[in-house]
């Protein structure tokens with residue numbers, strides 16, 4: 046592992062991240078706790094998540110350039126995010142990283158970075 050690399054680079058930059066996110070939403074729409082929250086056309090969500098995670102993991106600031114300050118917790122307020130949904134979200138992401146053959150050490154690091162925000166977005170008991 047090259048310590049000088051960003052997470053974005055280690056995940057395979059734009060194409061690597063896109064593949065992980067496509068696998069991830071394929072799981073989200075099959076997950077009974079999560080699917081009802083998402084629109085039928087998941088493609089725009091994939092696009093915005095790609096922009097956001099690019100920036101979150103140290104790549105170009107695509108999301109802020111297009112949508113302004115992320116304010117991610119606020120953007121989730123119109124959806125009932127429970128602890129169980131945060132667990133399910135992280136489980137889908139963990140499985141997507143495994144399916145994309147991200148090495149264990151990097152996968153665990155990525156999940157650890159996402160765990161904070163996921164539980165921070167919980168807004169419903």
Ligand code: HEM
Nearest residue numbers: 082083084090093094097120124126130131134162163166
């Ligand atoms: C904790 C469980 C989570 C749930 C249940 C959840 C659910 C959702 C839902 C329903 C949407 C809106 C889809 C739409 O456009 O209609 C959304 C958007 C989004 N979520 Fe989450 N999310 C969760 C965690 C996260 C985490 C941990 C991140 C990243 C750190 C994240 C990043 C995003 C982004 C970037 C968008 C698009 C925002 C936009 O509209 O610009 N979410 N999420």
